[in-house]
Structures are given as structure tokens and as C-alpha cells.
Amino acid sequence: MNDFEYGLPVTWLIEFTEALNEALDFKKFDVTLDSLNLKPSQENNRLVDKIKDELSNFLSYGQLKSNRSPIYFDLNYPDDCLGIVLFNSRNYIDADLLHEYFEKMDLLKEDAPKNYYSALIKQWINDAEIIESEVQLLVHQITKRHLNQ
Incomplete structure (x- = not known):
């Protein structure tokens, strides 16, 4: 029998949290002298x-x-970086935060199968990959244009 917490099996929450943390890695985008190899x-x-x-x-x-x-991508991240990809305005994910988001967005469904939640997680990971790709491409295009002037 599964242990339940927040209306979901604990093993699911742990699995989803680990998958999101691993995929997001909360990548920061630096635009600094060092990152551009400038003196x-x-x-x-x-x-x-x-x-x-x-x-x-x-x-x-x-x-x-x-x-x-x-x-989403937050331009207001500290540490003198351009910005960071975040989850619900946080740069970490734990079971409490994940449950809080499920609940806030009315995503907790009684007797929903695991694949319902897995599809949400996969979509969010895909969202992060799209944002990261767009940001990397834009950073590359703009810095290249400025450095070649």
C-alpha cells in the first residue's frame, strides 16, 4: 500500500520533484565580462x-x-546574472512546493492516475527547455552582433 501525503502517493511526489529538479537545474544565464571573455x-x-x-x-x-x-524566466535574479529559469518564482522544488502549486492551480484530482501528473511534469520540463533554448539563442545573437561591431 502506498503512503499518501497531500492526496498523492509520496513516491510520486518524490519522483516528480526529482525529475523537475534534475531537468531544470535552475540554470542561470550570465552576461558578464568573464562569460563574454572580455577584459x-x-x-x-x-x-x-x-x-x-x-x-x-x-x-x-x-x-x-x-x-x-x-x-518562467526571471530577469530580476540576483548575483549579477541576466536571469534564471524558475519554478513558481522559486529556484528549488520540494514536495511541499509541488503540492502547493498543484493545489493552487486546482490540479489535484481525486483518483487521478500517475500519468495525469507525469504529463504535467513533462510539459513543465518541456517549457523550461524551450525557454532555455530561446534565451541562449537570443544571448548568442545579441552578444555576437555587439562584439562584431
Whole structure:
């Protein structure tokens, strides 16, 4: 018999939490002198700021891939990075947070099979991959254009 917590088998919650944490890895996108292989100088510092400003015009805060997706890109992340892919405004996922999101979005369904929840997790992982790809491509395009001027 399964142990239940929050209306779901605990093993499911642990499995879903691990899958999301592993897939998301909460990737930060750095646009710094080091990441662009530039030497410290006032001119290069201005160039980095210019690139970040241009990127922030193209990347919207809270960019969702689907209406019920908790995955988005946050431009306001600290540590002097451009931004980070987050889950429901958090850079970690645990069973409590996952359950909280299921409940908040009315996703807890009585007697729902595991594949119902697995499909949600797969969609969220896909959302994160799409956002990461879009951000990486945009960072590459904009930095290349600025560095080749």
C-alpha cells in the first residue's frame, strides 16, 4: 500500500520533484565580462550593460509557455546574472512546493492516475527547455552582433 501525503502517493511526489529538479537545474544565464571573455575596462563594462539592456527588452518577465505552467524566466535574479529559469518564482522544488502549486492551480484530482501528473511534469520540463533554448539563442545573437561591431 502506498503512503499518501497531500492526496498523492509520496513516491510520486518524490519522483516528480526529482525529475523537475534534475531537468531544470535552475540554470542561470550570465552576461558578464568573464562569460563574454572580455577584459575589464570601462568600455567593456558599458558594452555588457548595453547587451543586458537589449536582452531585457526582448525577454519578458514571467514569460510562460502555457497558461498553467509554473515555469518562467526571471530577469530580476540576483548575483549579477541576466536571469534564471524558475519554478513558481522559486529556484528549488520540494514536495511541499509541488503540492502547493498543484493545489493552487486546482490540479489535484481525486483518483487521478500517475500519468495525469507525469504529463504535467513533462510539459513543465518541456517549457523550461524551450525557454532555455530561446534565451541562449537570443544571448548568442545579441552578444555576437555587439562584439562584431
